[in-house]
Amino acid sequence: GNSVTQMEGPVTLSEEAFLTINCTYTATGYPSLFWYVQYPGEGLQLLLKATKADDKGSNKGFEATYRKETTSFHLEKGSVQVSDSAVYFCALDYNAGNNRKLIWGLGTSLAVNP
Amino acid sequence: DAGITQSPRHKVTETGTPVTLRCHQTENHRYMYWYRQDPGHGLRLIHYSYGVKDTDKGEVSDGYSVSRSKTEDFLLTLESATSSQTSVYFCAISDGIGAGREQFFGPGTRLTVL
Numbered sequence: 001g002n003s004v005t006q007m008e009g010p011v012t013l014s015e016e017a018f019l020t021i022n023c024t025y026t027a028t029g030y031p032s033l034f035w036y037v038q039y040p041g042e043g044l045q046l047l048l049k050a051t052k053a054d055d056k057g058s059n060k061g062f063e064a065t066y067r068k069e070t071t072s073f074h075l076e077k078g079s080v081q082v083s084d085s086a087v088y089f090c091a092l093d094y095n096a097g098n099n100r101k102l103i104w105g106l107g108t109s110l111a112v113n114p
Numbered sequence: 115d116a117g118i119t120q121s122p123r124h125k126v127t128e129t130g131t132p133v134t135l136r137c138h139q140t141e142n143h144r145y146m147y148w149y150r151q152d153p154g155h156g157l158r159l160i161h162y163s164y165g166v167k168d169t170d171k172g173e174v175s176d177g178y179s180v181s182r183s184k185t186e187d188f189l190l191t192l193e194s195a196t197s198s199q200t201s202v203y204f205c206a207i208s209d210g211i212g213a214g215r216e217q218f219f220g221p222g223t224r225l226t227v228l
Binding site: 030031032034041042043044045046049050051089093097098099100101102104105106107 | 118145154155156157158159162164170172204206211212213214215216217218219220221222
């Protein structure tokens with residue numbers, strides 16, 4: 001079956017620290033991989049994605065590389081800001097009949113202190 | 115930002131009462147989704163629609179029904195609300211189901227069933 005496992009939070013960092021949030025997956029076929037972010041009181045929004053092995057998604061200083069050999073899609077940022085405080089969700093998509101569905105990780109809460 | 119609104123944004127109701135949540139989009143996207151978000155469970159798909167009057171069940175559909183009579187509106191109904199349906203409900207839309215297609219999320223509805 002398909003599943004996504006991401007590191008548990010909360011993660012607390014100081015401003016300008018390096019961030020890694022681990023995400024691993026199991027999947028049949030060739031899923032696309034996503035990171036979504038949810039700021040307090042808001043809905044989720046796409047942060048970055050990768051659609052095939054070795055692709056790197058990047059946005060707002062965040063990066064993640066689709067690693068088929070380790071079935072991973074770890075999120076990284078070199079220098080976090082207070083405004084990055086949010087919940088981060090890893091997800092994969094897969095074919096499901098007349099739809100393409102998303103499987104979600106449980107989310108990792110990040111708090112960045114000034 | 116994708117034009118997605120949800121109403122109401124907050125609702126408190128009593129066990130056994132019917133509740134309808136509305137999702138309205140101005141993007142003319144074909145696919146619409148209802149998720150619930152709960153601590154420790156991440157996001158779980160309740161129902162989705164792949165066109166007007168075309169809907170299907172997600173992974174946690176028991177106790178919920180949906181209707182889509184026009185492209186822009188997707189209604190989620192709890193026929194007889196229970197305390198286990200206390201949650202935050204998110205609507206999402208997508209313009210296709212190809213690999214890597216983004217889902218756009220509404221701001222959410224916080225439902226409390228007493």
